Amino acid sequence: MSAPEISIDELAAARAGGDARVVDVRQPEEYEAGHVPGAKLIPMADVVARIGEFPDDGPVYVICQSGGRSQRAADYLRNAGIEAYTVAGGTKAWVEAGNDTAHGSFPG
Numbered sequence: 001m002s003a004p005e006i007s008i009d010e011l012a013a014a015r016a017g018g019d020a021r022v023v024d025v026r027q028p029e030e031y032e033a034g035h036v037p038g039a040k041l042i043p044m045a046d047v048v049a050r051i052g053e054f055p056d057d058g059p060v061y062v063i064c065q066s067g068g069r070s071q072r073a074a075d076y077l078r079n080a081g082i083e084a085y086t087v088a089g090g091t092k093a094w095v096e097a098g099n100d101t102a103h104g105s106f107p108g
Helices: 008-016 026-034 069-081 090-096
Strands: 021-024 060-063 084-087
Touching: 008 060, 008 090, 021 026, 060 090, 069 084, 084 090
Parallel strands: 021 060, 060 084
Antiparallel strands: none
16 A cells, blocks of 8 residues: 655644654654654664554654655555655755754754
């Protein structure tokens, strides 16, 4: 089952509503350089082993740099019964749209 894709604007709206659980599947150094505030880091290589850390009681927005890794991770999560969505354009599009960005190793 292929996970649906949402736009940067849809993610921003979900965050504004206070109900956006974002998981970043990039490498730690990519995450530290800039990420969606509040996003939890679970690198792509760890998704299967850490599946228990993904919420299963509502939507999860999966993001990477441009959308490729997040699509694969979101597809895996969907097939595991988690309501996962991939974010079109990824963190690159998030930053280019002028949205707030956090830096460092914490979700901040």
